[in-house]
């Protein structure tokens with residue numbers, strides 16, 4: 001579903017730039033050059049958010065702001081400047097943010113905010129606060145920016161909620177709470193979850209000058225003193241969630257093969273070792289297949305390196321289709337590996353043989369160059385092996401498959 005943004009702006013060049021930014025962030029965008037035009041558009045469409053100019057020909061004093069806010073459209077206000085009177089008006093309404101149209105940076109910032117809003121819909125935030133009033137206030141700030149929100153009344157309940165929802169990525173914790181204080185909760189969360197997975201923001205109304213340091217030393221990423229300014233709350237929250245995003249991106253890049261987008265060798269070894277331990281405890285054999293394209297060098301020599309790359313990408317897609325539940329990786333070059341989650345050796349080898357046959361019969365239709373190719377595979381099943389041994393054995397079987405004429409699976 002494409003999200004729609006309403007741009008209310010009477011200067012055509014600025015409206016055009018904003019529309020361009022919105023489209024580059026994946027939105028559809030409508031422009032209204034007056035409040036009246038905006039109201040007409042709002043009666044026709046559902047808007048995910050709005051970018052509203054403070055001064056419009058038929059709304060010179062920010063009168064367009066309550067119109068979008070009251071229609072529950074998350075609103076970003078663009079202003080020429082932010083003098084005292086403008087700020088007073090802007091502060092009255094539950095807007096997402098205001099941006100001063102001073103320079104190019106303002107448009108970079110708008111892009112950031114438009115990118116964050118749909119991202120926030122995927123971010124789960126746990127609010128831990130014993131005061132119902134304060135809890136609801138923080139939740140309302142979070143809902144305004146489209147975060148998913150969960151609540152807990154104290155640290156003990158927070159740990160239970162975290163166990164039930166392991167995908168929570170932000171915890172906002174008050175300090176003064178019954179049963180378990182915020183800094184104690186923080187330390188316990190850090191014992192269980194790493195900095196790379198969860199952000200903790202401590203909040204407290206205490207005057208103690210040492211509390212912020214205590215929170216940070218217990219593992220919090222940030223600290224806010226109550227009562228806090230919503231603008232500062234959003235800035236700190238966004239920066240912390242952005243940091244989690246950046247860590248996730250770096251992690252993904254480090255674990256993904258750049259060409260096929262399959263997991264890479266590093267990811268495979270890390271996860272195969274974990275699988276291995278579980279299988280050993282459960283007294284289950286480990287089953288692995290090494291798969292390699294036959295005469296791949298000829299494909300590169302005859303059709304060029306780019307065509308060879310196309311074949312690798314197409315083969316990776318076929319892997320994903322045939323082995324959606326297994327641990328897959330491109331180990332390097334034209335060599336792939338499947339670590340089977342399923343226990344049945346019969347089922348696994350049957351699936352492998354089906355895959356080989358599927359490639360033989362369909363590969364010509366995979367790529368733009370219609371290059372037919374085949375694959376060879378070596379399969380092993382071993383009790384309590386080391387990963388290196390398992391791969392070596394599978395590689396020996398693969399070598400045998402090549403020696404015997406290729407396009408076959410050797411068990």
Ligand SMILES: Nc1nc2c(ncn2[C@@H]2O[C@H](COP(=O)(O)OP(=O)(O)OP(=O)(O)O)[C@@H](O)[C@H]2O)c(=O)[nH]1
Pocket residue numbers: 259292293294295296297298300304305306307308309312332333334402406
């Ligand atoms: N296009 C492309 N080629 C690659 C890539 N990585 C490795 N290769 C090529 O893969 C080819 C592998 O050749 P060989 O090891 O001789 O194997 P083969 O030609 O498939 O022969 P058999 O495995 O014995 O059937 C080499 O020509 C490498 O240059 C890649 O990312 N893209």
